[in-house]
Amino acid sequence: MSENELKRTPLNEAHRSLGGKMVDFGGWGMPVQYSAGVIEEHMRCRTSVGLFDVSHMGEIWVEGPDAIAFVNRITTNDVTKLVDGQAHYSVLPNEAGGCVDDLLVYRFGPEKLLLVVNAGTTDKDWDWITAQKRDEDVTLKNASSDLCQIAIQGPNALSILQGLTETELSPIAYYHFVNGRVDGVDAIISRTGYTGEDGFEVYAAADKAVQLWERMLAEGSGEGILPCGLAARNTLRLEAAMSLYGHELGDDISPLEANLGWITKLKKEGGFIGCDAIEKLKESGITRKIAGFEMREPGIARDGCEIYSGDEKVGVVTSGSPAPFLKKNIGLAFLPPELANAGQQIRIDVRGKRLAAEVVPTPFYKRAK
């Protein structure tokens, strides 16, 4: 796709002026890194603060008397457990028990929910979700192009964002949010993220994106805030062993195989789309599951590398990368459950060489509380 055909977030120009190296990401022109480079960006987020444009993510409002019932039927987690101002991680399952997408569900009120979905799957998700609507009394609105989303992440994220808002941030619990104002702009301030650090995701009107972005960069300059590109976003989430759709999750991957049993509420009232298929898989037992590994020889396993136990091909790498903070070469992979235990020795085919690796516990990185 030529660069002119790519979709742009409201911060496209801002990224270019910061030296962003723009790439095609699921049809979006996004910065893969800025002039500091991925390692510096990654480290800054771990040690101080990083700023991410995630405006390419999709937002879908679900409103009406049956909002909770509807979203409960089309997602795996139990929406009835959410209270106002709370969000949770969930999966949009298909009939076969695979994943159309993974998403966040925000509860604004008993009749108002917000679904935040992946950028590259927004159109697919919208088509899927609207097609699932039966006689439920709900209104669906695709607000993806109306909203920007900026993530400020890292140990100093709270103090920097606090300088721009009168909303008390520290009482907002993890996976909770408030409607507030940031730099005078109406915003949803959500204590969520995709980095393994404390931090916030701020949603606001798309035409306020540049103002918020520049004010956050200015407010964080004393703490060395850096804009972070997609490359750092990926290595940060990988160290935290968070799933990435298209890698650990997909249309033909069960949430059980992706270690998402904890958000797959098979017993919830009314069930959900694909519930029976997932129940069946649970009974028969999964034959592969996502596990973490560390390389034990020099070399970096990348996505798609085949995994061997002895001469037998037993699995495949779903995400593999150097881990800038841990200074190891790590990855996530599909392995048979009996080979997915910490300490298991495996070999990974890296361009024709079978290199030693070991299954390790995940997450690879956990921040100190």
Added chain:
Amino acid sequence: MSNIPENLRYSKDHEWIAVDGDVATIGITDYAQHSLGDVVYVDLPRVGDKFGTHESFGSVESVKAVSEIFTPLGGEVTEVNDGLNDAPESVNNDPYEAGWMIKMKMENAGEADALLSAAEYEEYLKASE
């Protein structure tokens, strides 16, 4: 703009070659390191390995991707830069000095004359932008 030292030769695969008698020192250019991003691992051949022209002799890995590196000319490896094991970032910080990769005894020293001059490489970069 990329740094392209005058005294070196260049390949269209973005390697630089310093010729000294029948020995060629090979690394990747400033343009190449910049395109790759942060280099985290360099896989190099062993001393004594022989390569023809334009054969893969190793790879450079950045956080995001792996790129093969090709011999700009044929010959036998006489030295490899072991310093890159501990400091692969030298390829980014100092591509023309500390970031050198291998030295080769050229099979045919005439091959070096066919490589690009600094001015030609600069033209090549402009044309491919």
